[in-house]
Each structure stands twice: as structure tokens, then as C-alpha cells.
Amino acid sequence: MRTVRTIRELREALRPARAGTIGFVPTMGALHEGHLSLVRAARRANDTVVLSIFVNPTQFTEAADLEAYPRDQARDLRLAEEAGVDVVFAPDAEEMYPAGFATVVSVGGSITETLEAEGRGRGHFDGMATVVAKLLLAVLPDKAYFGAKDAQQAVVVRRLVADLNIPVAIDVCETSREADGLARSSRNVRLGPDERRRAAAIPQALRLVERLAREGETRPAELRTAASRILRENGIEEEYLAFVDPDTLERVPAVDRPTLVAVAARVGGVRLIDNVRLAQGEADR
Amino acid sequence: MRTVRTIRELREALRPARAGTIGFVPTMGALHEGHLSLVRAARRANDTVVLSIFVNPTQFTEAADLEAYPRDQARDLRLAEEAGVDVVFAPDAEEMYPAGFATVVSVGGSITETLEAEGRGRGHFDGMATVVAKLLLAVLPDKAYFGAKDAQQAVVVRRLVADLNIPVAIDVCETSREADGLARSSRNVRLGPDERRRAAAIPQALRLVERLAREGETRPAELRTAASRILRENGIEEEYLAFVDPDTLERVPAVDRPTLVAVAARVGGVRLIDNVRLAQGEADR
Incomplete structure (x- = not known):
């Protein structure tokens, strides 16, 4: 497994992989069985599996929530390797949002005005849509995998991928649950x-x-x-x-x-x- | 030369071309020597040349201006073919903005708050950035060609391509002028x-x-x-x-x-x- 920190290295690392299919699992790290089930789905269907780890600051609307978000990259890399990931893309915020960064991808309409928008604010979806667009375009996978737990996120991602003509198939996989039914998060x-x-x-x-x-x-x-x-x-x-x-x-x-x-x-x-x-x-x- | 009307047909038509390089000239039609000089630049540097013709309604902030924008697709196709275009992508508005379309690419900051924004409104750049992102992602060229006459447009396009990690090089070519110096438009x-x-x-x-x-x-x-x-x-x-x-x-x-x-x-x-x-x-x- 190779870990890259920049988009340039990522593209370099994926160049030979373009002869086959690439499956992509975007994450904010703190990997658990839910993420690993997405990796396994990607592993089954693709020649190369890419996983990204990036705690995206622009989709947090509460500073305390961003602060408290769990981070343990050494553990994440170990779990990713065990699950069969080929390339981990783990950029820092400066790589994703360099000085002068000025672009927002905004999905409007009913799908971003309800549910999570009520609790977290519409800005959450602008941040999420922008980073997902960036990640999909940095990796350019054949398929990207998302969990059904974040149902609204999946709807918004499908919408932006269709609307912007991003050439990727979106696969939404069943929510992974603990023995007592709690959705893994x-x-x-x-x-x-x-x-x-x-x-x-x-x-x-x-x-x-x-x-x-x-x-x-x-x-x-x-x-x-x-x-x-x-x-x-x-x-x-x-x-x-x-x-x-x-x-x-x-x-x-x-x-x-x-x-x-x-x-x-x-x-x-x-x-x-x-x-x-x-x-x-x-x-x- | 092949003319396609849908993104699906476009991708199908370009599949064999991906073995070589693809140059792309996005236009709103009404082709003149300025566009053709971009086509020639693309022709010199690429194996396949794609030209799009789409009068994008979302970047017009005056209905009268959109209405009056010159349209003559038969003539455009003839000129494109003579200039050596391989594939023309000429979608209708329904193909680019189907029912349910809800995504805007918005470039913020100083570059979209000045000059044309004063006369045409910031909405002009949201419309332009969104359609350029869509066109670049539908064609996925190696290089896209823009004229220097639209200087602010070129700055905004470079910004959005960098910010969203769109894998394309932007080539801004010198303004083409009439004998008396008037910029071709x-x-x-x-x-x-x-x-x-x-x-x-x-x-x-x-x-x-x-x-x-x-x-x-x-x-x-x-x-x-x-x-x-x-x-x-x-x-x-x-x-x-x-x-x-x-x-x-x-x-x-x-x-x-x-x-x-x-x-x-x-x-x-x-x-x-x-x-x-x-x-x-x-x-x-």
C-alpha cells in the first residue's frame, strides 16, 4: 500500500492503474467496520482501490465538532492496508485549500434545504459537495463508494455527479451496524x-x-x-x-x-x- | 467531422480518441476567425479536436442579450469542419440542464466581484463557471483553449480548474483582431x-x-x-x-x-x- 499526500503524487501513483478499473472510498478517517465494508465492496469490483483520509474543515459548521472529530492516522493506515487498499490519499488542508482557493460547488433545491441542513446549516452541504467534487476529480475513479447511513449525503453526491457530468458511478452500500443495531459511525x-x-x-x-x-x-x-x-x-x-x-x-x-x-x-x-x-x-x- | 448532441454520444465518440491527446475549444457558436484561430492552435497540438457550440442561458443576465445572440449552426458546422474539428458537441439546454438540475459552481473573491460583474452581475460568472466545468468534465480534454479577449473569463476558468482539480491544461491564446484592430467577437x-x-x-x-x-x-x-x-x-x-x-x-x-x-x-x-x-x-x- 502506498500513502500519498499531494494531488500530484496521487495522479502519478494512479497513472499505471488507469489501464484497469479504480474504486474509491472517500473517508474522514477514524476508520471502522463501515468504512472497511466499503473497501471490501471496492476491492471485489475493481483492479485498484483508493481510500482518502481528509477531515474536511469546510463541512463542519460547529468548531467544537471539528475539534472533537476522532483522528488516528497510524491506526487508519494499518486498517486500510489490512482491508486491501492500494493507495491512500491523505492530504492536509493546505493541499486541498491552498492560498487563493475561491470555488464552491453548491447543490441547491429541496435536497439541501432539509434534514441535516436544519441542524448543521446549508453550509455543511456546500463544504461536502465541494470536497467530494475535488476528491472525485483528483482520483477520477470508475466507481466511488458511500455508506447508506449518510442518506442525504448520498442523494447530494448523486445530484452533483450527474449535474457536473463527473464521469464516475456512485455505489451506495448498506449501513454497517453493531450487534445491537447501532449504525457504525x-x-x-x-x-x-x-x-x-x-x-x-x-x-x-x-x-x-x-x-x-x-x-x-x-x-x-x-x-x-x-x-x-x-x-x-x-x-x-x-x-x-x-x-x-x-x-x-x-x-x-x-x-x-x-x-x-x-x-x-x-x-x-x-x-x-x-x-x-x-x-x-x-x-x- | 462528427456532430453529437448528448453527453452519452460525446463520450462514446471520444472513447477511441483517449489513446491520444484531445484539444477542446468551447464556444457559444457564431464562429469567427477568433474561434478558428483557437481551433488551429488545438489542431497543431492534439490528435483530436473537439469544439462545443452551446449558447449558455445561465450566463446571460439580460434576456435581450441572450435573445439577440447570433445563431447559425449550419454555418458554424461548415466552418468547424473546414478548420479541422473532429467532433462537434452541440447540446440543447435540456441536455445540459435537465429537470432537477440543482448545482452551481461559484468562484468567489476579487476575481468575480469586479469588471464584468459590475456590468453583468455576479450571476454571469456562476453561469459561466458552471457550464465550463460541465463542458470540461463532459469532454475531459488534455487541453482547453480560450481567447485572451475574455481576460476575466480566463482568470476565472484557471481558478476553477485549479480549485476543483479538473485534470486539464488551460491555454489562453492571443486576441484575434480585424484589420483596424477591433477584437473579433x-x-x-x-x-x-x-x-x-x-x-x-x-x-x-x-x-x-x-x-x-x-x-x-x-x-x-x-x-x-x-x-x-x-x-x-x-x-x-x-x-x-x-x-x-x-x-x-x-x-x-x-x-x-x-x-x-x-x-x-x-x-x-x-x-x-x-x-x-x-x-x-x-x-x-
């Missing part, structure tokens, strides 16, 4: 033992929604009430719990169609997100 | 005979600035006064006549350093731009 390490135990109420709430919807409940308000109760009983502060169209992210009036149920909540000081997709009505379409 | 055909004659005062004013600066005048105000007089005497309405740094486009306090002299003016109902670069002090740097 780099932020989970910041949970204390009691918080960690209570955090499992988030996937429990989503599973309850899934079961009630399967049993015929289509009213978002009823489903939300049931889910919110579980969160509240576990001392989890709900930020949003929304029933939205999986493509436009607009609120659905009834769960009689494919619906993304997306939740953001704070457990102690840690903000977590998760989601489940309900396939209701899909066969009818 | 698709808008020139809209000048009446008297206006066409008077429009030559624009390059005359720039040449006067060049001569006075060569003779030692370094004060922008003095140089501007001399140039403005020529424009006024020819009934040309000056929009700006600015002495700026060629990279940052910030006003220079004195022409004792490399300086871009940029002018925008209206001759009758037609808005024209031109510029000259003064190399003063370049040897001292």
Missing part, C-alpha cells in the same frame, strides 16, 4: 458506556417504524409518535425524525410509497444519524 | 456600419494607453483620461476602463508592474469588451 467512540447502551434506541425506533408500516400504518404522525417515544424513554434528544421521498427528500404525506425515514438525535453530547428505507408501494409503481 | 455582426467604424476607437484607446505607458506614464488616472477621451470622441459609452493585476484583477495603484487594462463599452446597443496587457516591471520581478 466514527462518532460512536465518543459515547460513554451508558450513552452507548441508550444509543441502541435509535435503530430500535427505526425498526419499530418498519414493523408498524409493514402492519399497515401509513400515517407519518402515528409512526413518528411511536418512534419518538422510544427515543424519549432512553433520554435521547431527537433533532428530526422525518418521512421523506428517497430522491427529492421532500416530506411524504403518507407511507404508501417508497419512503426514507431519517433520524438525527443527540445522545449526551454526541450527534448521531440513522435511517431506514421503507419500500411500501414499490411493487405498484 | 460574435457580437460585432450586430454593429451597424457607422457603429462598426466607431468601434475601432476601443483598440485605439488601448494602443494609446500602451504607448503612454511605454513612454513612462504610470498613473492610472492619467492613462484612463487619455483613453476615455478617444472613446468619448467616437460616441462610445464607456462602462469600465480598469487597470488591474492580471491574476487577482484588483486595481493597481500604479502601472509599474504587470497590468491588465480592461475595457467594456457600448457602441450603439452593442456591448463590447477588450483588453491589453502591459508588461511593465516584469523584468524586475
Whole structure:
């Protein structure tokens, strides 16, 4: 495995790889089983696997969150190598945003005005879209892999890739979960033992929604009430719990169609997100 | 020569060309000798030459200007073929901006807040940067060719290409001029005979600035006064006549350093731009 720090070195390292296919897993480091499952998916389908590690300052809208974001690059590099990564791209902020940098990629419309935009501000998506565009264009992979946990991110990435004609296929892989159902996230390490135990109420709430919807409940308000109760009983502060169209992210009036149920909540000081997709009505379409 | 209308067809057409180098000349059609000189530069340096024709609605801030922009695609295709273009990409607006399109590439800072931004609004550069990013990523050329007449456009394109890591070299070619010095522009055909004659005062004013600066005048105000007089005497309405740094486009306090002299003016109902670069002090740097 080779580790490169500049775009120039990255392009040099990938030149021979262009004869085959390149799979790319962008990350902010703090690698966990979720990232490694993306690496394995990339490994299965491509000749060369690139992983990037960059804690992108421009997508953090809270300085404290950026500060607290876990960083352990020695461990990340070891895990990446074990998982079969060929090239790690780990630039510093100066390489990604040199003096004079002035460009923003901004995805507008319903998909960036809702959910995470409410909690983190629209600026989060400008920062994320800009860095994803930069990373995709630095690597120029055939396929890039994203986790389904960040459902809105995946929708925004698909949109910007289509809109800017970036020549890459986007593969969104199933959320990787702990034994108790908690979605794997780099932020989970910041949970204390009691918080960690209570955090499992988030996937429990989503599973309850899934079961009630399967049993015929289509009213978002009823489903939300049931889910919110579980969160509240576990001392989890709900930020949003929304029933939205999986493509436009607009609120659905009834769960009689494919619906993304997306939740953001704070457990102690840690903000977590998760989601489940309900396939209701899909066969009818 | 092959003409394609969709990005899919374009990529298909260029697949075999990727073994060699691809030169790209983006245009809004209404081809003239200026465009053809770019095609010849691309032809000399590349195995395959691609030319795009797309009157991009999002970079026009005046509906009347978009409406009046000259269009004659049959003639454009003939001229392109004669000049040695291999592939013409001529999409319609629906292909470039399909339903749901939501992404803007925005270059901020001094380079998009001055000169053309004053007359046309910052939105002009968002529209231009977005379509240039899309075209570069649809074609993925080795080199793209732009004319020096649109000096600010070239600065913005260089910025966005560097900032987004778009893998293309930008070649800015000397402004092509008529016998009387008027910079070639698709808008020139809209000048009446008297206006066409008077429009030559624009390059005359720039040449006067060049001569006075060569003779030692370094004060922008003095140089501007001399140039403005020529424009006024020819009934040309000056929009700006600015002495700026060629990279940052910030006003220079004195022409004792490399300086871009940029002018925008209206001759009758037609808005024209031109510029000259003064190399003063370049040897001292």
C-alpha cells in the first residue's frame, strides 16, 4: 500500500492503474467496520482501490465538532492496508485549500434545504459537495463508494455527479451496524458506556417504524409518535425524525410509497444519524 | 467531422480518441476567425479536436442579450469542419440542464466581484463557471483553449480548474483582431456600419494607453483620461476602463508592474469588451 499526500503524487501513483478499473472510498478517517465494508465492496469490483483520509474543515459548521472529530492516522493506515487498499490519499488542508482557493460547488433545491441542513446549516452541504467534487476529480475513479447511513449525503453526491457530468458511478452500500443495531459511525467512540447502551434506541425506533408500516400504518404522525417515544424513554434528544421521498427528500404525506425515514438525535453530547428505507408501494409503481 | 448532441454520444465518440491527446475549444457558436484561430492552435497540438457550440442561458443576465445572440449552426458546422474539428458537441439546454438540475459552481473573491460583474452581475460568472466545468468534465480534454479577449473569463476558468482539480491544461491564446484592430467577437455582426467604424476607437484607446505607458506614464488616472477621451470622441459609452493585476484583477495603484487594462463599452446597443496587457516591471520581478 502506498500513502500519498499531494494531488500530484496521487495522479502519478494512479497513472499505471488507469489501464484497469479504480474504486474509491472517500473517508474522514477514524476508520471502522463501515468504512472497511466499503473497501471490501471496492476491492471485489475493481483492479485498484483508493481510500482518502481528509477531515474536511469546510463541512463542519460547529468548531467544537471539528475539534472533537476522532483522528488516528497510524491506526487508519494499518486498517486500510489490512482491508486491501492500494493507495491512500491523505492530504492536509493546505493541499486541498491552498492560498487563493475561491470555488464552491453548491447543490441547491429541496435536497439541501432539509434534514441535516436544519441542524448543521446549508453550509455543511456546500463544504461536502465541494470536497467530494475535488476528491472525485483528483482520483477520477470508475466507481466511488458511500455508506447508506449518510442518506442525504448520498442523494447530494448523486445530484452533483450527474449535474457536473463527473464521469464516475456512485455505489451506495448498506449501513454497517453493531450487534445491537447501532449504525457504525466514527462518532460512536465518543459515547460513554451508558450513552452507548441508550444509543441502541435509535435503530430500535427505526425498526419499530418498519414493523408498524409493514402492519399497515401509513400515517407519518402515528409512526413518528411511536418512534419518538422510544427515543424519549432512553433520554435521547431527537433533532428530526422525518418521512421523506428517497430522491427529492421532500416530506411524504403518507407511507404508501417508497419512503426514507431519517433520524438525527443527540445522545449526551454526541450527534448521531440513522435511517431506514421503507419500500411500501414499490411493487405498484 | 462528427456532430453529437448528448453527453452519452460525446463520450462514446471520444472513447477511441483517449489513446491520444484531445484539444477542446468551447464556444457559444457564431464562429469567427477568433474561434478558428483557437481551433488551429488545438489542431497543431492534439490528435483530436473537439469544439462545443452551446449558447449558455445561465450566463446571460439580460434576456435581450441572450435573445439577440447570433445563431447559425449550419454555418458554424461548415466552418468547424473546414478548420479541422473532429467532433462537434452541440447540446440543447435540456441536455445540459435537465429537470432537477440543482448545482452551481461559484468562484468567489476579487476575481468575480469586479469588471464584468459590475456590468453583468455576479450571476454571469456562476453561469459561466458552471457550464465550463460541465463542458470540461463532459469532454475531459488534455487541453482547453480560450481567447485572451475574455481576460476575466480566463482568470476565472484557471481558478476553477485549479480549485476543483479538473485534470486539464488551460491555454489562453492571443486576441484575434480585424484589420483596424477591433477584437473579433460574435457580437460585432450586430454593429451597424457607422457603429462598426466607431468601434475601432476601443483598440485605439488601448494602443494609446500602451504607448503612454511605454513612454513612462504610470498613473492610472492619467492613462484612463487619455483613453476615455478617444472613446468619448467616437460616441462610445464607456462602462469600465480598469487597470488591474492580471491574476487577482484588483486595481493597481500604479502601472509599474504587470497590468491588465480592461475595457467594456457600448457602441450603439452593442456591448463590447477588450483588453491589453502591459508588461511593465516584469523584468524586475
